[in-house]
Amino acid sequence: MAGRPPRTPDGPLNPPLVLASTFHAGGPVAYGRDGNDTWSAFEAALGALEGGPCVAFASGMAAASAVFEQVPVGAPVVVPSNGYYGTRAALAGAPAGRFEVRMVDLSDTPAALDAVAGSALVWIESPANPGLEVADLAVLCRGAHQAGAVVAVDNTFMTPLGQRPLEFGADVVVHSVSKLIAGHSDVVLGAAVARPDGGLAERLHRHRSMTGAIPGPLAAYLALRGLRTLPLRLERGQASAGELAHRLVGHREVASVRYPGLASDRWHELARAQMTGFGTMVAFELAGGASAAEAVAGATDLIVHATSLGGVETQIERRARWPGESAPPSLLRLSVGCEDVEDLWDDLGHALEVASRVGRRSRAAKPVRVVTPHTAGGEADPPR
Ligand SMILES: *Cc1c(COP(=O)(O)O)cnc(C)c1O
Secondary structure, three states: OOOOOOOOOOOOOOOOOOOOOEOOOOOOOOEOOOOOHHHHHHHHHHHHHHOOOEEEEOOHHHHHHHHHOOOOOOOEEEEEOOOOHHHHHHHHOOOOOOOEEEEEOOOOHHHHHHHHOOOOEEEEEOOOOOOOOOOOHHHHHHHHHHOOOEEEEEOOOOHHHHOOHHHHOOOEEEEEOOOOOOOOOOOOOEEEEEOOOOOHHHHHHHHHHHHOOOOOHHHHHHHHHHHHOHHHHHHHHHHHHHHHHHHHOOOOOEEEEEOOOOOOOOOHHHHHHHOOOOOOEEEEEEOOHHHHHHHHHHHOOOOEEOOOOOOOOOEEEEHHHOOOOOOOOOEEEEEOOOOOHHHHHHHHHHHHHHHHHHHHHHHHOOOOOOOOOOOHHHOOOOOO
8 A cells, every 4th residue: 555645536546657846835845856756655665665764766876875975974884895896886986085995794794793893884785796695684783783883784685575674673774676676677766764763764865855866756656666566576586596596506517506595505594584585686606617607698598698687587697797896707696587487497508508518618719708898987887
C-alpha cells in the first residue's frame, strides 16, 4: 500500500507522474528542487521496506555523496578496500584534506574494528561488489557506535527484502536504485534511508535541495513500478544464482566461485544469520586467467556483456577491465536475472567451452585482446 494514492472512487491505483518545476503558493514544497509527489511515492514505499524515512537522489553516488558530506572536514572515514570502486574513487577524488580515507577489508572483523577507532563515518558494503565478501553488520555497527562513528550500509546487493541494516544498528542505508530495485536497466537513481530518530533524513533532504542532486520524476516513477515486482525478481534471480553457483563449482575452466549461499562458502554462516537470502550475484575466477575471462564475457549470447547489475536480463562482466578496480584479473561478476535457469546454464556452459579453446591457444600463442572501456579525460570513470 505504501506509495499508493488514497483509495477514492475512480482515483488511480498508481501515483501520477508529476512533471512540475513549480507549485501553487501556500504549501511546504513550492519549488521542484525541494519536492515532487512522484519522488514522495517512491520514498514512502522504499522507506517502509527499510524502516525509516527515505530521501531519493539523482543516483546511488549522489546519495553516497550526500552522506559523505555529513562528515566534518578532515575526519576519518572507513571504507571497504574491496567494495564498489566508485565509493573509494569519490572519497579519494575529494579535495586534499576533505577526508582521511581509511581502506580496510571489512569482512576481516578485527582489522575493521581497529580501523573504526576515532573515525566519523564507517561505510559498510555487504556483500561487497564484486567479490561478495560479507561483513558482520551487528558487530561492526556496535564497534563503530562505541567509537562515536556514524554507520552507513550500502544495501544495493541485497535490497531491503534480503537484508535490513537499520535493524542491525546502522544509521543510514544507501541504495543504488539503478540496480535491483528499479530492476530493468533503464533507470539511474539513488536513495538514502535514515533511522527515524536523529534528524539525518532532514539533513540529507536539505543537502539534496541545496546541491540539486534531485531525481527526475520519470526515474522515480519507474523505480516505484520496479519495486512492486522486486520480491518476484529477487526470488527468481536468487534461486537461479544458487543453482548456477553450484554448477560452476568444479567446472574445469573455473578456478573458484564466490556465492554466500554455497555451504562451502567462507561467509555462509554469517550470511545466513544476517540475510534472508543469498542474493542474485555470483563471482567466479577463471582458470585460464584474464584473457579466458574476457573470452567468456564476449562469448555469451543470452547473457548480456555489460557493466551494472540487477536487471531482469542476466549480465556478465570482467571487473578488472576497469582501471582502478581491485578485483582479481580473471574475476567475472554475474548478475542473475529472470531468464530460465537452464537457458542460462546452456549459454554459460557454451561460453566456458569457448574460453577453454582460448586458454589452449593462448598458452601456445598470444592472448586475446583484453577490452578496456573508454575512459574520459585520462581518468577512469568509476565502474558500475
Ligand atoms: C552501482 C553501485 C553504486 C553506484 O550507484 P549509481 O546509481 O550507479 O550511482 C553504489 N554501490 C554499489 C554497490 C553499486 O553497485
